[in-house]
Amino acid sequence: xxxxxxxxxxxxxxxxxxxxxxxxxxxxxxxxxxxxxxxxxxxxxxxxxxxxxxxxxxxxxxxxxxxxxxxxxxxxxxxxxxxxxxxxxxxxxxxxxxxxxxxxxxxxxxxxxxxxxxxxxxxxxxxxxxxxxxxxxxxxxxxxxxxxxxxxxxxxxxxxxxxxxxxxxxxxxxxxxxxxxxxxxxxxxxxxxxxxxxxxxxxxxxxxxxxxxxxxxxxxxxxxxxxxxxxxxxxxxxxxxxxxxxxxxxxxxxxxxxxxxxxxxxxxxxxxxxxxxxxx
Amino acid sequence: xxxxxxxxxxxxxxxxxxxxxxxxxxxxxxxxxxxxxxxxxxxxxxxxxxxxxxxxxxxxxxxxxxxxxxxxxxxxxxxxxxxxxxxxxxxxxxxxxxxxxxxxxxxxxxxxxxxxxxxxxxxxxxxxxxxxxxxxxxxxxxxxxxxxxxxxxxxxxxxxxxxxxxxxxxxxxxxxxxxxxxxxxxxxxxxxxxxxxxxxxxxxxxxxxxxxxxxxxxxxxxxxxxxxxxxxxxxxxxxxxxxxxxxxxxxxxxxxxxxxxxxxxxxxxxxxxxxxxxxxxxxxxxxxxxxxx
Numbered sequence: 001x002x003x004x005x006x007x008x009x010x011x012x013x014x015x016x017x018x019x020x021x022x023x024x025x026x027x028x029x030x031x032x033x034x035x036x037x038x039x040x041x042x043x044x045x046x047x048x049x050x051x052x053x054x055x056x057x058x059x060x061x062x063x064x065x066x067x068x069x070x071x072x073x074x075x076x077x078x079x080x081x082x083x084x085x086x087x088x089x090x091x092x093x094x095x096x097x098x099x100x101x102x103x104x105x106x107x108x109x110x111x112x113x114x115x116x117x118x119x120x121x122x123x124x125x126x127x128x129x130x131x132x133x134x135x136x137x138x139x140x141x142x143x144x145x146x147x148x149x150x151x152x153x154x155x156x157x158x159x160x161x162x163x164x165x166x167x168x169x170x171x172x173x174x175x176x177x178x179x180x181x182x183x184x185x186x187x188x189x190x191x192x193x194x195x196x197x198x199x200x201x202x203x204x205x206x207x208x209x210x211x212x213x214x215x216x217x218x219x220x221x222x223x224x225x226x227x228x229x230x231x232x233x234x235x236x237x238x239x240x241x242x243x244x245x246x247x248x249x250x251x252x253x254x255x256x257x258x259x260x261x262x263x264x265x266x267x268x269x270x271x272x273x274x275x276x277x278x279x280x
Numbered sequence: 281x282x283x284x285x286x287x288x289x290x291x292x293x294x295x296x297x298x299x300x301x302x303x304x305x306x307x308x309x310x311x312x313x314x315x316x317x318x319x320x321x322x323x324x325x326x327x328x329x330x331x332x333x334x335x336x337x338x339x340x341x342x343x344x345x346x347x348x349x350x351x352x353x354x355x356x357x358x359x360x361x362x363x364x365x366x367x368x369x370x371x372x373x374x375x376x377x378x379x380x381x382x383x384x385x386x387x388x389x390x391x392x393x394x395x396x397x398x399x400x401x402x403x404x405x406x407x408x409x410x411x412x413x414x415x416x417x418x419x420x421x422x423x424x425x426x427x428x429x430x431x432x433x434x435x436x437x438x439x440x441x442x443x444x445x446x447x448x449x450x451x452x453x454x455x456x457x458x459x460x461x462x463x464x465x466x467x468x469x470x471x472x473x474x475x476x477x478x479x480x481x482x483x484x485x486x487x488x489x490x491x492x493x494x495x496x497x498x499x500x501x502x503x504x505x506x507x508x509x510x511x512x513x514x515x516x517x518x519x520x521x522x523x524x525x526x527x528x529x530x531x532x533x534x535x536x537x538x539x540x541x542x543x544x545x546x547x548x549x550x551x552x553x554x555x556x557x558x559x560x561x562x563x564x565x566x567x568x569x570x571x572x573x
Contacts, residue, residue: 019375116300116301129318149307230399268391
């Protein structure tokens with residue numbers, strides 16, 4: 001150590017503690033609100049001590065929803081399907097295309113490579129109307145394919161796998177060739193097991209990406225049974241003339257955060273690796 | 281790409297890239313070219329007639345006070361978010377790098393907002409600042425400051441900046457911490473032996489070595505503020521009050537889906553594409569340079 005940790009250490013800890021508390025404060029207030037009755041929430045200032053209505057509010061949210069809403073359990077399922085399909089789909093097609101680009105010489109290889117590269121520059125936000133039109137022409141509105149497939153192309157994942165494949169020693173390819181194994185055999189028995197950590201890391205990031213999508217489901221789904229939870233909350237807040245049912249909305253907000261936060265915290269090591277490796 | 285032992289197969293590589301290329305063509309390349317095509321067309325509101333108008337749509341946009349307003353709103357918003365999120369994350373990362381005991385705990389407690397959707401982050405802060413029932417707005421009122429972001433444009437802007445920053449700090453924190461931990465300890469020790477104090481070491485050694493990371497993060501943060509914050513704006517303010525928080529992406533959405541001005545919206549999309557492309561190029565320059573270090 002450079003110098004002993006004496007004075008100054010407590011300042012450092014103080015900064016970190018203030019940081020942690022600031023980051024946690026909105027969540028804490030949300031949690032408290034999700035355990036109160038509507039009357040308690042509306043009585044400004046709202047108490048900052050959790051109340052006794054936790055189970056009641058969460059079961060209302062899960063199984064019946066707000067007055068003009070749908071039950072959250074269905075939304076959670078929709079979000080889960082969307083996140084899983086996007087994460088798995090992106091990983092699979094990126095693995096395949098990275099494998100093709102790195103291990104095969106074929107005409108048009110660079111054309112394909114650049115075509116994938118270009119997708120990096122075209123976030124859905126800048127091409128919303130024409131993309132919406134394509135999906136509606138294909139009659140994919142209000143469907144899971146419409147919700148997921150357009151988001152599955154991924155330049156970032158393809159690049160990550162490409163970078164990684166290029167570090168795999170050539171000797172491994174030669175060895176499998178001598179053993180008489182074809183390319184797909186090499187892919188399955190050598191490349192996939194070697195990519196395990198990268199896949200895990202990427203999965204965490206892509207799961208969260210899928211779970212947190214907002215603009216795309218907002219455009220593609222109008223049928224309430226297709227609501228993802230992130231979209232559902234916004235619909236609950238637009239209660240019109242009715243008083244927003246804050247305790248139920250706040251319980252829903254907690255439910256919307258738990259899965260992705262759990263994934264990040266539980267898989268922290270891979271998450272950080274995936275983030276720093278792909279720089280995205 | 282270096283030459284290596286590969287496979288020669290006439291069909292297989294095409295099958296392998298097919299899914300990716302198909303999705304890219306159908307959902308990226310085709311819509312993007314449609315956007316460019318529409319940007320030079322004008323369509324009547326019912327979509328019955330279109331005619332070629334050249335760069336008229338662009339000219340109309342650049343003269344539209346609404347668009348110019350949106351440009352300045354976006355500039356203020358993204359610069360505030362980037363400055364706040366980078367500054368606070370750096371402060372926290374330097375602190376976390378300094379503590380020996382508890383660094384991992386702090387890290388875990390600080391990284392999880394990454395997992396929260398921007399729209400949800402918006403809802404959290406909107407609840408705290410709700411003019412009638414919010415805890416923070418209550419305290420502000422008690423201090424004699426009247427908070428109502430539904431009426432006051434500046435307050436609405438502060439609210440969306442806070443929510444967007446809160447969400448982004450953890451991302452920057454991870455990169456800054458990784459950057460700090462990659463700085464060779466011997467360098468810092470040498471400076472310490474030469475008598476450089478903590479502050480001096482930070483400004484003359486740590487910060488310059490961290491500047492590539494900081495620059496990369498600046499670009500990422502601007503891209504984030506431009507595009508990923510749509511959910512915050514849509515859920516919290518809907519661009520209001522009086523367009524005070526109407527960032528460019530929200531305006532593209534609004535003009536296309538609410539105002540049905542297709543040509544204008546497409547022209548705005550094309551301008552946004554140009555912005556993303558230049559930011560991506562900058563980002564890749566940085567990545568390339570770093571690879572050669």
